[in-house]
Amino acid sequence: MADLRVLVVTEEGDHPETGNLIKLHQAGVKIKVLGWEDSPYVSWLADAGVPFEPLRLAGKRDREGARLIARHLDEYRPQILHLLRKRTIFNGLAAAKGRPVKIVLYRGIVGNVSFLNPIDWISFLNPRVDRIVCVAEAVRQEFLHLGFAGLGIPPEKLVTIHKGHDLDWYRDPPADLGQLGIPSSSFVVICVVNVRPRKGVPLFIDACASLPADLGMRFVLVGRGMDSPELLKRVARSPHPDRFHVLGFRNDAARLIAASDVSVLASLRREGLPRSIIESMSYRTTPVVSDAGGSPELVENERSGLVVPAGDAGALADAIMRLARDRDWCRALGENARERIARHFNVDMAARKTLELYRDLTA
Structure with a gap:
C-alpha cells in the first residue's frame, strides 16, 4: 500500500x-x-x-x-x-x-x-x-x-x-427551544433542508397544517429559503400558523435537531443519502422520510423511523401523528436509528x- x-x-x-x-x-x-x-x-x-x-x-x-x-x-x-x-x-x-x-x-x-x-x-x-x-x-x-x-x-x-459517519461527531447539546417560544411539553417536528422544489417543503407544511391541534405539536423549519415569502404565506394560510417556527438558515441546526422529537424529509424525487436525516438519526431524533431515492436505504420502515410514499401529504401527516400519539414508540425508533448509523453507516x-x-x- x-x-x-x-x-x-x-x-x-x-x-x-x-x-x-x-x-x-x-x-x-x-x-x-x-x-x-x-x-x-x-x-x-x-x-x-x-x-x-x-x-x-x-x-x-x-x-x-x-x-x-x-x-x-x-x-x-x-x-x-x-x-x-x-x-x-x-x-x-x-x-x-x-x-x-x-x-x-x-x-x-x-x-x-x-x-x-x-x-x-x-x-x-x-x-x-x-x-x-x-x-x-x-x-x-x-x-x-x-x-x-x-x-x-x-x-x-x-x-x-x-x-x-462517527457518532462522536454528533455531540452538540440540545438547543433550548424555550427561547423560540416552544413549551417544554411540545412534540417537536423539525425539517432541516435548503429549499429546492424537489425537497417537498410545501408538502411538509401542508401535512403539518392538517394535523390536530390537541397533540401539542410544534413545527420548526430550518435552512436556506425556509423564510422565503412564498413559504411564509403558505404557513400563514394554515389553520394554526402559531405552531410553526420558521427560522431560515441557522448555524446551530444540529442542536435544534437534537432538541426535536421527529425529523422530516419529504423529498419528491432525486434524493441521495440525506445528511440532515443521518444527523437526526445520530442524535436519536426519529426520522420520517419519503421513499424517494436513497432515503429507504437509510431508514428501515417501523424499525429505525418511518417511510412514506413521495408526494403523499396525507401519508406524511399520518406518520407524524402516529409518532406523536405514541411517544414511547417514537423514542424507541430514535434509539434504533442511532444504532443503525453506528452499525451500517x-x-x-x-x-x-x-x-x-x-x-x-x-x-
Whole structure:
C-alpha cells in the first residue's frame, strides 16, 4: 500500500468525506488533497498529517485551476485522481487529458444525467472515467437504467459506497427551544433542508397544517429559503400558523435537531443519502422520510423511523401523528436509528470499501 498515491480534489468538504480520507491515510494510502483553504475541515486533515494544498475553482471551466490540478498530477504522479464535486469533476477531467491516471468520480443525487446532454459527456459519461462512486444504491440503479439502443454505462464502472459517519461527531447539546417560544411539553417536528422544489417543503407544511391541534405539536423549519415569502404565506394560510417556527438558515441546526422529537424529509424525487436525516438519526431524533431515492436505504420502515410514499401529504401527516400519539414508540425508533448509523453507516466501512475500490483499479 505504500506505493498507492491518490490525488483528491474537493471543495469545502464535509464530515464523512474528510473522515474517510483520514482513515485511508491511516491505512497507508498516500493521499494529497486539494480544496478550499478556508474549509473548517482543513484543520482535521492537518491534525491527521494528510497533505493539503489550497484550490478554489471559479466554475466548471477554470483554466488556471485545471492547470494547477495538471501540475499536481505531473509532480505527484498519483495512480488515482478522485474528484468529489461538480466543479472539480469538469476541471479535473480537463487536467487529466493525456495523463496515465485512473479517474474516480462521486455522485450524490439520483438522476439529472442524460445521454442526450452534451455536458454529461464531458463529466459522468466521459470515457476517461474509470469508476463512479454512488452514495446510494438508488443512484447506481439510476445510472444502470440510462441509455438506449444498447448504449449505456458499463455496470463495472458503478460502485455504491454509503458515506460513513462517527457518532462522536454528533455531540452538540440540545438547543433550548424555550427561547423560540416552544413549551417544554411540545412534540417537536423539525425539517432541516435548503429549499429546492424537489425537497417537498410545501408538502411538509401542508401535512403539518392538517394535523390536530390537541397533540401539542410544534413545527420548526430550518435552512436556506425556509423564510422565503412564498413559504411564509403558505404557513400563514394554515389553520394554526402559531405552531410553526420558521427560522431560515441557522448555524446551530444540529442542536435544534437534537432538541426535536421527529425529523422530516419529504423529498419528491432525486434524493441521495440525506445528511440532515443521518444527523437526526445520530442524535436519536426519529426520522420520517419519503421513499424517494436513497432515503429507504437509510431508514428501515417501523424499525429505525418511518417511510412514506413521495408526494403523499396525507401519508406524511399520518406518520407524524402516529409518532406523536405514541411517544414511547417514537423514542424507541430514535434509539434504533442511532444504532443503525453506528452499525451500517460508519466511517470505517466507507474507508474499507473505498480502499477496495482503489486496489481494484490499481491491481
